[in-house]
Amino acid sequence: MITSPVLAPDPQRGLVGVGNQTYFEVLNMNNKSKIAVIEIIELFRGRLEGERLNDCRSDAEHGEWGMAFENLCTQLEEFDVLPNEHEYQAIRTAGESMEIDPQNWNFLAPNKN
Incomplete structure (x- = not known):
């Protein structure tokens, strides 16, 4: 059985990792994170330089x-691209x-004047 520093064998469930999740639960969570980040990157296409977005997407x-x-969050701040409430x-x-x-992203919160 293959193990990694974040996954350990469990005789009943196979590999388990952080939060007692199975290997496949971790993979599914990681895939959802990847998809979410790519979707967020694409929200800013046309408002932030394409090459910067392509680097983030890659x-x-x-x-x-x-x-x-x-x-992405750093680039948005650096180039004064302000997310709307939905973004x-x-x-x-x-x-x-x-x-x-949150210090890595909460500075992007829209001002509510």
């Missing part, structure tokens, strides 16, 4: 969705589900 497609997410909620939901420190 990171996400290669399993680096957390890095892609954080880089911010997508960012917030993804950030929370991936357990990324």
